[in-house]
Amino acid sequence: MHKPAPSTSSQKTRAGKPPLTVRLASPRGFCAGVERAIRTVEEALALHGAPVYVRHEIVHNTHVVARLSAMGAVFVENLETVPKDRPVVFSAHGAPQSAHMDASARGLIKIDATCPLVLKVHNQIRRHDMAGRTVILIGHRNHPEVMGSMGQAPDGAVILVETLADVAALPCLRGPLAYSTQTTLSVDETKDMIAALKARFPDIAGPAREDICYATSNRQDAVKAAAKECDLFVVIGSATSSNSTRLVETAKIAGAADAALVEDAGKFDWARLEGVTTLGLSAGASAPESLVEEFLTALAARRKLRLDHIETARENVVFNTPLRLAS
Structure with missing residues (x-):
């Protein structure tokens, strides 16, 4: 009796776990x-x-x-x-x-x-307020960092804009102006927002150096470099994390066919691996490296991994613990 040819899945099972290239972005994780x-x-x-x-x-x-x-x-x-x-x-x-x-x-x-990089924004806003400038803050409404930054000056002294449409809708503001930004935004999107503000208000004052923190910029750059050839890009991080959400957006814009924000390996829908041969992986600035290792372990149980390390920067920044703890 003629037996049918084995299916593709059974061929893969006999040959072992199907291969998967993982493009591991660095820097990633804790800042x-x-x-x-x-x-x-x-x-x-x-x-x-x-x-x-x-x-x-x-x-x-x-x-x-x-x-x-x-x-x-x-x-x-x-x-x-x-x-x-x-x-x-x-x-x-x-x-x-x-x-x-x-x-x-x-x-x-x-x-x-x-x-300390958020404190830099707070100090900017207070100085602008003391100088009589109205501050336009680029950020996401109800995010705790934005609420803290807006709370550095009296009500009405800081105006929040979230989109280019918000910038276009601003009234013709009189008096001196300045702008600041949330530190965890998309670098590219924020550049467009700042350009739009300067086009509308040519005399607007800004920071000597951009407010977006080095860690946010570095992680977005690494994702851009790693995402181009990926069928799926996974960012480890919590849904409430602004910088993690921006990494998912960055991966899609940079060329990943699909991207997902995942709390941990246990929350990942493993059916999404179907048809994926190249996967990108990073972690938001508030995600422990242990979660990345656990995700790689879970991947290795299902696929034969080949790791490509995509490193775009090395970080050696350390911030000291607040002095009040020593008292």
Whole structure:
């Protein structure tokens, strides 16, 4: 009796796992500001004992938050629930001046883990306000970093724009103007926004150097270099992470046929690997490298991997822990 030829899938099974090229983007994962913020909570717990309260998620990653919670960190949105004898850490995203004043008025032990590059934007906005300039802030509404930046000046002194359409819709503003940006935006999109602002308001003042942080730029550059030949590009990170979301957008624009933001290997839809022969991989600035390793391990259980390391920069930036921890 004639037997039918084995199917393609059975041929693959006999030959072993099907091959998969993984283009691993670098730099990826934790940046200096995220490392500093996490280290701040860990050192506060060691110095003061549990619980240590944290205003907002210290960084936007559920795994990091869960680990610190298990160590004794308590994450709150409102300082009213923080006992007066306990420390409160302000997250890497920064906070409006009103939150700092509230903490001081209540006599809380205040520890500021705001990323120094976000603090640079805060200082710019305060200086512009003192000089009588209205600030146009490029960013995403309701993101904690944007809320903190807008809270560095009185109501109405900072105008938020999210899109080119928002810039076009701005009224004919009178008086001196300046602009600042959220630090985790798409580099290319922000350049277009700044160009549109300068076209509308030729005398608008801006920062001497761009506000988008080095880590955001470096990770986007690495994704651009790695994404061009990918059937699928995976970014490890949480849905609330702005810089991770921008990496997914960057991968698609750079030429990846498809791109996905994934919390971890357990949340990935493995059916998406069907037909994929080249996969790109990166991680947002708040995602631990351990999640990348776990994803690679899960990939290796299913496919025969060939790793291509795409490195576009090397980072050696370190930010010191806040001095208040030493007291």
